[in-house]
Amino acid sequence: MDRAELLAAYEQMAVIRRTEKAAHDLFLQGLVKGTTHLAAGQEAIAVGASAALRPDDYVFATYRGHHHALARGATPEECLAELMSRATGLCGAKGGSMHLTKASTGMLGSYAIVGAHLPMAAGAAWSARLRGTDQVAVAFFGDGATNIGAFHETLNLAAVWKLPALFVCENNLYMEYTPIAAVTAVARPAADRAPAYGIPGEVVDGNDVVAVHETVARLAGRARAGDGPALLEARTYRHFGHSRADAATYRPAEEVERWLRHDPLDLARDRLVGLGAAPETINEADERASALVARAIEAAKAAPPPDPDEALTDVWADGGAAWRT
Numbered sequence: 001m002d003r004a005e006l007l008a009a010y011e012q013m014a015v016i017r018r019t020e021k022a023a024h025d026l027f028l029q030g031l032v033k034g035t036t037h038l039a040a041g042q043e044a045i046a047v048g049a050s051a052a053l054r055p056d057d058y059v060f061a062t063y064r065g066h067h068h069a070l071a072r073g074a075t076p077e078e079c080l081a082e083l084m085s086r087a088t089g090l091c092g093a094k095g096g097s098m099h100l101t102k103a104s105t106g107m108l109g110s111y112a113i114v115g116a117h118l119p120m121a122a123g124a125a126w127s128a129r130l131r132g133t134d135q136v137a138v139a140f141f142g143d144g145a146t147n148i149g150a151f152h153e154t155l156n157l158a159a160v161w162k163l164p165a166l167f168v169c170e171n172n173l174y175m176e177y178t179p180i181a182a183v184t185a186v187a188r189p190a191a192d193r194a195p196a197y198g199i200p201g202e203v204v205d206g207n208d209v210v211a212v213h214e215t216v217a218r219l220a221g222r223a224r225a226g227d228g229p230a231l232l233e234a235r236t237y238r239h240f241g242h243s244r245a246d247a248a249t250y251r252p253a254e255e256v257e258r259w260l261r262h263d264p265l266d267l268a269r270d271r272l273v274g275l276g277a278a279p280e281t282i283n284e285a286d287e288r289a290s291a292l293v294a295r296a297i298e299a300a301k302a303a304p305p306p307d308p309d310e311a312l313t314d315v316w317a318d319g320g321a322a323w324r325t
Contacts, residue, residue: 001051001210003275007285009051009209010268013043014289016067017265019076022297023066023083023097027244031301032083036097037064041207041239044264045170046071048212049138052220058106058124058137060117062170063098064238065110068140073105076296086303093306094314115141115148118167122154125163125229134224138166138216144175146189155231159197162228166219169233170206176242177250190233199229206234207264210271237262 001009020040026032039046046067050059061068069079074090082089083097090100101109108124111117121139128135145151146169158165169190173180186192194201200222204215212234219230237259241248248256272282313319 001213003277006272009047011285011289012047013265014286015292016043016070018289018293020066022080022293033085034096035243037243038240039064039067042170042236043067044209044212045206045234045236048209049216052213052217056106057135058108060108060121060139061110062142063110063112065100069100069107072107074102076293077299080296081300081303084300086300087306088303115145115150118150118154121165122158122163125165128164136164136220136223140168140170143169143171143180143189155197158229159199164223165229166223167231170236171233172236172238188233190231194231199231201231203233206236207262207267209268
């Protein structure tokens, strides 16, 4: 990334961080129903990876997927309106926090069932192969999914068929409330499994947007060229608990403090300064991000509720709800 690209990435991460903060605050105000799984602290993975992908590539994410939806082109207003069950929401109030989807930008969904989207990503990659395109399908998943059967089944088939796919583990060290290290035989739950399937397995600092960008660009290029899938483990840390019901008191205080000092935004800001960016230029990016999210909050609050007559639309590709046999 050159300085201009890094500044754009920094601003996008700032927008995501503020959107996550807004989701947190709106939940506490009773305006977001259900729960939310915030990705504050994990922004560099989504932003760095998306910047390395093409607009027509496919992305699949987990229920902790706000950052991926935003990185792939969803707006803060669309996302916050969806969380607030407004008609202007990204999915028309049908998806909520855990199912943000924007197919028009290649964001093919966030999935609440752990590991369920990995075979779907393989299917998208197979589709690209059949259609003769050089698109790449990327599945982002948490460390807990590495102990799910679908993870191993998908890696096996992706390797056998040399699919144009990239599997990115967002390893934030905890599978919900349980340390991944406490229930996994290998030290690197994703990367250490790659040799069993004969594919590359790498580890990257998931809080360094430049490192993520460079690694994803290289591995996606490899897949695009027909050399098959790869497995990338991005080490990161969530600032909040697993969900809004989780105070995360099980995490050691010194661990939390250590990771907070390794914040993606701080790392990017330091890189920008090192590249000669003026502090006021970076501050202006922060101000633009704050203003954008502030406008999004007010627009989402003012948006109308969904029309009940729309409840059974969008079920099938033709937009209808008639049962097909």
